[in-house]
Amino acid sequence: MASILVQGITVYISSVVVWKLIKNYVVKSPLDIVPGPPPASLITGHVKDLFHADAWKYHDEILRKYGSVMMVKGLLGERQLIIFDPQALHHILVKDQYIYEESESFTLSSKLLFGEGLLSTLGEQHRKQRKMLNPVFSIAHMREMTPIFYDVTSRLRKAIYNQVKTSPKEIDVLHWMTRTALELIGQSGMGYSFDSLESSQKADLHPYSRSVKRLGGFLAGPLAAVLASYAIPIVHKFNFPRFKRWVVDHWPSKWVQDIKDITDVMHETALDIYKTKRQAMEEGHGDDGKKDIISILMRANESATEEDRLTDEELYGQVATLTFAAMDTTSSALSRILLLLADHQDVQDKLRAELIEAKKNNGDQELGYDKLVSLPYLDAVCRETLRVFPPLANAIRIARKDMILPLSKPLQTTTKQEVTDLFIPNGTTIHVSIIGANRNPDMWGTDAKEWKPERWLNPLPDKVAEAHMPGIYSHLMTFLGGSRACIGFKFSQLEMKVVLSILLTSFKFSRTHQTIKWKMSGISTPIVEGDDYSNSTMPLKVTLLE
Numbered sequence: 001m002a003s004i005l006v007q008g009i010t011v012y013i014s015s016v017v018v019w020k021l022i023k024n025y026v027v028k029s030p031l032d033i034v035p036g037p038p039p040a041s042l043i044t045g046h047v048k049d050l051f052h053a054d055a056w057k058y059h060d061e062i063l064r065k066y067g068s069v070m071m072v073k074g075l076l077g078e079r080q081l082i083i084f085d086p087q088a089l090h091h092i093l094v095k096d097q098y099i100y101e102e103s104e105s106f107t108l109s110s111k112l113l114f115g116e117g118l119l120s121t122l123g124e125q126h127r128k129q130r131k132m133l134n135p136v137f138s139i140a141h142m143r144e145m146t147p148i149f150y151d152v153t154s155r156l157r158k159a160i161y162n163q164v165k166t167s168p169k170e171i172d173v174l175h176w177m178t179r180t181a182l183e184l185i186g187q188s189g190m191g192y193s194f195d196s197l198e199s200s201q202k203a204d205l206h207p208y209s210r211s212v213k214r215l216g217g218f219l220a221g222p223l224a225a226v227l228a229s230y231a232i233p234i235v236h237k238f239n240f241p242r243f244k245r246w247v248v249d250h251w252p253s254k255w256v257q258d259i260k261d262i263t264d265v266m267h268e269t270a271l272d273i274y275k276t277k278r279q280a281m282e283e284g285h286g287d288d289g290k291k292d293i294i295s296i297l298m299r300a301n302e303s304a305t306e307e308d309r310l311t312d313e314e315l316y317g318q319v320a321t322l323t324f325a326a327m328d329t330t331s332s333a334l335s336r337i338l339l340l341l342a343d344h345q346d347v348q349d350k351l352r353a354e355l356i357e358a359k360k361n362n363g364d365q366e367l368g369y370d371k372l373v374s375l376p377y378l379d380a381v382c383r384e385t386l387r388v389f390p391p392l393a394n395a396i397r398i399a400r401k402d403m404i405l406p407l408s409k410p411l412q413t414t415t416k417q418e419v420t421d422l423f424i425p426n427g428t429t430i431h432v433s434i435i436g437a438n439r440n441p442d443m444w445g446t447d448a449k450e451w452k453p454e455r456w457l458n459p460l461p462d463k464v465a466e467a468h469m470p471g472i473y474s475h476l477m478t479f480l481g482g483s484r485a486c487i488g489f490k491f492s493q494l495e496m497k498v499v500l501s502i503l504l505t506s507f508k509f510s511r512t513h514q515t516i517k518w519k520m521s522g523i524s525t526p527i528v529e530g531d532d533y534s535n536s537t538m539p540l541k542v543t544l545l546e
């Protein structure tokens, strides 16, 4: 009986999906039937090229050949835009941000994974959540949290020291950066410990981070795109959670069962953290004066007006969202920096010298927030890495109605027409090319693609400021701009700087014989060339300094 019911539901959902595909991409291909300037003649590639290992070469190619806008074929044959023209980005992310919104498939999938947090809400609800959360990420709170960062990172140093104390060793740096990032968001975000960082076994990765890593593999590819775009919105319309759960439990597909197990682990972990905090608060002990993000948020929420107050579901949603958003992004950035330092030993030596000198001048004590964030060379290395290699190369938005999108610079189509704005039909998918914006030679000069930390030690070219790129960080789009920009960007910088200051004053990092590639679907992740795509690793040789 159960299997007949599940089969019936499968047939129903499949037919609705097939019908929607036909309707969207055959009957109504929006860029064909709506009048306006001819962006279709910009079509030059396929969106899947954005997800290859080393896909930034593709963005560089766009820059070289087409300027700052390119039209590509989507995974299902539909037309999508890749854009990094500054004025167009200002419209998409700031001026008309409520028209160019996150896609329904993204917000609904986020809701399934993280509940009612920042990543899955839109409009008024999102605005209300940001209003409560923005103050929690203030510099004052970052300052207060700095000792927690040092405490966790000292445990990381000890773990690596134990492995390399007798002789240099090959260490999977990504593994350690992921564990550290998770423990840091656990301790400073929720006052919760995911990982003592004592064991050096790979198997000791917390089930939460194992699940997030597996999830990345499952969500890449056309099947996940079709499900997220078509099946999830259909299923979402049925408001019978227990019935939906029953169907998922009986669904005869290993893929679905694996995703279910992964999301269950993520959900249960976040719920456990949230319930413990809520209980401590209700019993009037444990949370008073705690400096972690969720404790501060819960206290602020208690005294907020009725109209601003977040519900329990929304508070739980922030726990799940922050844990996810903080882990792989910052560990990807830190792994990238350490790889670049391994390739540029001169930069590594110079940075180490700055850190040792600063600590010496601080009475051999670890630097506090203000001294650490103002170290010029450390800052230059971090900025330059986040510019050339942003962990998230693209952000996706959907036009919710027909729009005219102005451009900073006229654009030549492949049929040699010049256009100063683009007609964007309702429903068009837009890839905000973060990496294209950050490497634009019109702003950064002819060496825009090169990694040169020194460029931040001198005044930036005038064109950088004149472009008015709407990014919240250093004229870069790495953390995006507008009201959905990354809320944790100061947190991530503090994390990077504390980890680098501790590791580089204790160890030297160099390359092994293995070649590292970067997988670019979602958050960039390193893999060893020739290895399975789902096995992200980044081995480096680590030597204890005298």
Ligand code: HEM
Pocket: 118, 119, 130, 185, 321, 322, 325, 326, 327, 329, 330, 333, 390, 391, 392, 395, 396, 477, 478, 479, 480, 483, 484, 485, 486, 487, 488, 489, 491, 492
């Ligand atoms: C190098 C590290 C990081 C990078 C490059 C990064 C980048 C980004 C980007 C590009 C977005 C916008 C995504 C979109 O709208 O499509 C975003 C959003 C977000 N990030 Fe980060 N992030 C980083 C670290 C963090 C950390 C450490 C936290 C939390 C402590 C965090 C929390 C969030 C949240 C909650 C959002 C959603 C904001 C909203 O929709 O209002 N991120 N991040």
